[in-house]
Amino acid sequence: MPTQSRRERAREERRELILRTARELAESDGWDAVTTRRLAEAVDYSQPVLYGHFKNMNAIADAVALQGIEELTAVLRDARETGGLRALAHAYLDYAAAHPAVYEAMFVRPTALSFGTPDSPAALRSAFDQFIAAVDPVAGDDPETLAEVLWSALHGQATLNRTSRLRPTHTQARADALVSRLSGTYPAPADE
Amino acid sequence: MPTQSRRERAREERRELILRTARELAESDGWDAVTTRRLAEAVDYSQPVLYGHFKNMNAIADAVALQGIEELTAVLRDARETGGLRALAHAYLDYAAAHPAVYEAMFVRPTALSFGTPDSPAALRSAFDQFIAAVDPVAGDDPETLAEVLWSALHGQATLNRTSRLRPTHTQARADALVSRLSGTYPAPADE
DNA sequence: CTAGATTGTCTAGCGGTGCTAGTCTTCGGA
């Protein structure tokens, strides 16, 4: 049985090598640079080996996205428990800025991951739950809608920040303004 | 002079034919389907003709994006003048939903259009001015930041709506919730 | 210990992509 297991272990390691390499390649040169040939070259195997582990190139990006969602969920949970809504917002934008390629795989590239409500990979639902928990204190009835508003607003900032479509000097101010307005605590408590 | 003009006119018509066809193709089959061969085939010319009018394939998408920005600006101006912030928000999302490929060319695909503040094609600045004007009544000092917050929030909703990452039943509710919170006119503080 | 089946891996190749060099043809101006 150790034989069988040995093979499975090697196989799993190869899979992770591919994933890790793809992620690094994407993060350093963009997803366009992650081609079957280049990726195969980087892991020192031939292209067909990739297809023994993943259905196609897209499935590799999807797998990276899934990793990212789990990471992001942990980051968001921690931030929310520590510093509430404002901390969560900044943590989200920080993560997107720090891992642009992973972020792109998660939420920008077309993906086969199911987001609706059918059987989302649990990780997805769990990430979204952080948003619901974060807005709960300030949401009226229907926290889910407000959570969607928050998430999409952050997502918009993350993507437009990245593509240089917003003033790079005001990323913090935008995040703060969003949180203030959404939570209803803005005009600045008068002044002190 | 009519001779020279004749050529120029024909050239301009060809350019517009390419642009129109590319837009239709993108809108019906997605930008991935807009390849030099297919596009050339559709306009009944050979591929090199495309390069006589545009530097490369990306420049064609950029040109479509520029058209879209002008359209969108007009739509936003009209909505804002008629129904203020709320109308502008819904008009934005409606435009994005009605012309997904053009929207993608404008704000999702990597583009060579300069968004910063250097010499944005005027159309860009003019579109953004609609957001500033819309939030001005409810913004404190710094309407520009709030305008960026509004725009990115709408952009986030537009893109996540499109990729089925938000509940399709609640697009209106999300837009309304965003506008309410940003303008500060929501559940009514406290409860009555 | 050997025979056969399974698994791993590779080379080679298909059709498609963006883009360009080189050639020919058509047309406007002197």
Place this chain on the structure above:
DNA sequence: TCCGAAGACTAGCACCGCTAGACAATCTAG
């Protein structure tokens, strides 16, 4: 009328995702 410019095309390069088919290594069974 002749010539140069502009228009258009065929052919081709290097790359892409992906797969078929051959070969080598390994495990399983007798």
